[in-house]
Amino acid sequence: MAVIETDALTKRYGSARGIDCISFEVEPGEVFGFLGSNGAGKTTTIRTLLDLLHPTSGSARLFGLDSHRDSVAIRARLGNLPGDFGYGKETTGRQALALLARLRGVDGLGRAEELAARFHADLDRPLGQLSRGNRQKVGLIQATFHRPELLILDEPTGGLDPLMQEEFLALVGAERDRGCAVFFSSHELDEVERVCDRVAIIREGRLVAVERISDLLGKARRKVSVQLADPPALRALSTVAGVSGLELSGDRASFGFAGDIDPLVAALAGHHLLDLEVSRPTLEEVFLTYYQGDGPATADGGGG
Amino acid sequence: MSQLEALVASHLSDRRRSLLSWGLPLGLMSAFIVAIYPSIESALTKAVQGYPTGLKEAFDVGQLENVEQYLQAEMLSLIVPLALGYLAVRAIASGLAGAAESGRLDVLLSAPLARWRLVAAGFVASAIELAAVLLLTAVLTLLGSAVADAGLSAGHAAAGFAEVWPLALLFAGFGVVACGFTLRTTIVTGAGAGVLVVMYVIDLIGKLDPSVSGIRYISVFKYYGNAIEDGINWLAFAGITAAAIVLVVVGAWLFERRDIDA
Numbered sequence: 001m002a003v004i005e006t007d008a009l010t011k012r013y014g015s016a017r018g019i020d021c022i023s024f025e026v027e028p029g030e031v032f033g034f035l036g037s038n039g040a041g042k043t044t045t046i047r048t049l050l051d052l053l054h055p056t057s058g059s060a061r062l063f064g065l066d067s068h069r070d071s072v073a074i075r076a077r078l079g080n081l082p083g084d085f086g087y088g089k090e091t092t093g094r095q096a097l098a099l100l101a102r103l104r105g106v107d108g109l110g111r112a113e114e115l116a117a118r119f120h121a122d123l124d125r126p127l128g129q130l131s132r133g134n135r136q137k138v139g140l141i142q143a144t145f146h147r148p149e150l151l152i153l154d155e156p157t158g159g160l161d162p163l164m165q166e167e168f169l170a171l172v173g174a175e176r177d178r179g180c181a182v183f184f185s186s187h188e189l190d191e192v193e194r195v196c197d198r199v200a201i202i203r204e205g206r207l208v209a210v211e212r213i214s215d216l217l218g219k220a221r222r223k224v225s226v227q228l229a230d231p232p233a234l235r236a237l238s239t240v241a242g243v244s245g246l247e248l249s250g251d252r253a254s255f256g257f258a259g260d261i262d263p264l265v266a267a268l269a270g271h272h273l274l275d276l277e278v279s280r281p282t283l284e285e286v287f288l289t290y291y292q293g294d295g296p297a298t299a300d301g302g303g304g
Numbered sequence: 305m306s307q308l309e310a311l312v313a314s315h316l317s318d319r320r321r322s323l324l325s326w327g328l329p330l331g332l333m334s335a336f337i338v339a340i341y342p343s344i345e346s347a348l349t350k351a352v353q354g355y356p357t358g359l360k361e362a363f364d365v366g367q368l369e370n371v372e373q374y375l376q377a378e379m380l381s382l383i384v385p386l387a388l389g390y391l392a393v394r395a396i397a398s399g400l401a402g403a404a405e406s407g408r409l410d411v412l413l414s415a416p417l418a419r420w421r422l423v424a425a426g427f428v429a430s431a432i433e434l435a436a437v438l439l440l441t442a443v444l445t446l447l448g449s450a451v452a453d454a455g456l457s458a459g460h461a462a463a464g465f466a467e468v469w470p471l472a473l474l475f476a477g478f479g480v481v482a483c484g485f486t487l488r489t490t491i492v493t494g495a496g497a498g499v500l501v502v503m504y505v506i507d508l509i510g511k512l513d514p515s516v517s518g519i520r521y522i523s524v525f526k527y528y529g530n531a532i533e534d535g536i537n538w539l540a541f542a543g544i545t546a547a548a549i550v551l552v553v554v555g556a557w558l559f560e561r562r563d564i565d566a
Contacts (some may be wrong), residue, residue: 011310047410047564050410050413050414052410052413052563053563054487054561054562054563060442071416072417073416075413075414075415075416075417076416078414079374079414080410080411080414082407082410082411082414083469084407085407085411086404086407086409086411087406087409087411088318088403088407089406091318095314095317096411099311099314100411100415102305102310103307103310103412103415103416103417103564104415104416113455139411142411143414225398253315278465292431
């Protein structure tokens, strides 16, 4: 059973767009990245999953339970880190954690203390006196200290220094290893590429891709640069299936390539090859492609 | 400790300063009022005899023949109920709308907590906070009386201050209803304070002009008596408290159905 399953989940604010027909699944133990520009609908999706917002239409199920009707039972099993962790300026992290532990029926703050030591978090200063990064550490602790089955993290590493980002990624890995699913929105595409199994890309409130990262990168156009001893032969590359944007400069051709690479290799085989470079795009480049309108119009949803 | 108890304790801890910031000035002012009474008693009686009848009725200064009547006229007919009503609205606005604005609500509602419990905890904490402020005010008033030998009856003073409690609670109830519509602290506070002032003015107009006295029935101040002299009207006390609880239930219902805006 999927940990998260949304079916045409839609949220509108009056006539304004929120999210539109969002469908995806997150499996147990999966780290699922949720990518999109500011205002694309990432936070609206997360707040709807958490029942902070009520959907206009469609549905979301977490652990097989309805996100609205069974919200309390669902929240007993998840941890959530809001985008900008706020609580109260005068409250210390320890006071906030103590209240949350009581609300969750957790005895003591043992694991919270362990996590605080790991992240060098100061639990005894009022949250209003902490930098955003240090507040975010307390937020990460409150999201994970009760060993949830699902972690929902909205821009979790904002404000963390590189060392703490590494600690965070290690924590995500450890949570996954114990079977926790992680749903994680981020602008840090390199960290998404490192830890996520699959990603969804949301643009203007609609999903435009839900893919395994390896598939997303595999299907994306690669950059190819070829240098031949016989420059006139380069023109023939424009007829090879998958080649696009061919640019010639002396004895060198540069172009984008998508699909099965065998026809390209066959086309080059009869020539004296001086140099060949094939580079896969980064997730950031793929992401930008979707945002420049070159990607598919919408995802077909579905998990898998 | 139950979720409700934990939330109430947390609310009270957050608002612990209000006991001093509201109870101390009100208590000191009230103590001063009773402390000066013995020295102005005779002059006051003569002065009040010259007041217009309507004015005396409007502000409960029909007679100022003892310190209880003076305390009623100076503090319990206007300043304390308006101040406590406003404090009640502030407490709710801070506990719900303020929590939404600070992001605290997002964190609390990530825990397995029903929204109605959050509302109930805010209301119960407000009720305790109001009782504590009234208690401090009453204690300081009695101290003022003891120091100046003003002869204020502890039982009468207790009744007078206790009568303010359900009245203030009602405005906490209005605050909860307002939170069902908006989670902006300034709007909730403004709406609650607006209802408070409008109700007071309606009651005042009804007292001043007998031809429109019927409008007083829509104001809670119609049911707020003069407990320091007459004792607590328990029917009114229970009725206003029940009305406050009804408002909280309506507010919780609205709150349950609304979006928690970021």
